[in-house]
Amino acid sequence: MTNQSAASCDGAILQLNAAEASLLANRLGALADPVRLQILSMISTSPAGEVCACAFVDPIGKSQPTVSHHLKVLAEAGLVDGDKRGRWIWYRLTPGALNAATTALLDATS
Incomplete structure (x- = not known):
């Protein structure tokens, strides 16, 4: 994820x-809301790994x-996936998405 070729005059890389910055900003923006964090918490602690x-x-x-709006934001950021079953959509965490966002943020600041 790094671009080592672009150094500034003071040696910063x-x-x-x-x-990459746009994707990370989109994901962090989606995470920067209390309701969306509650939704992610519910999904991540669900014994089935998904929530209707x-x-x-x-x-x-x-x-x-309102819940549908927040789920849409999370889905557009690539943090959750959903499957429509009958009338409802069941949501689960996108595999590796939260870890990827955390790793990208740590890499960008180290």
Whole structure:
């Protein structure tokens, strides 16, 4: 993920190219919301590894349209995947996405 060829006059090295920075900013932006963090927490602690969209409303205390919006943001950031089953979509964490975001952030700042 590093771009070692772009050094500034003071020797600083550009760690993220524009595409990598954009992806990381999108993921971090999606994570920077309390409701979305609650959603990720529920999914990550689910014994089945997935949660029906309908199951978020009561514990989080938000309306179904609001929950759907937050799930859409998480999906667009590549943090969750969903499968439609009947009327509802079941969400699970995208394998490795949270670890990749954490690693990219650590790499960019080290």
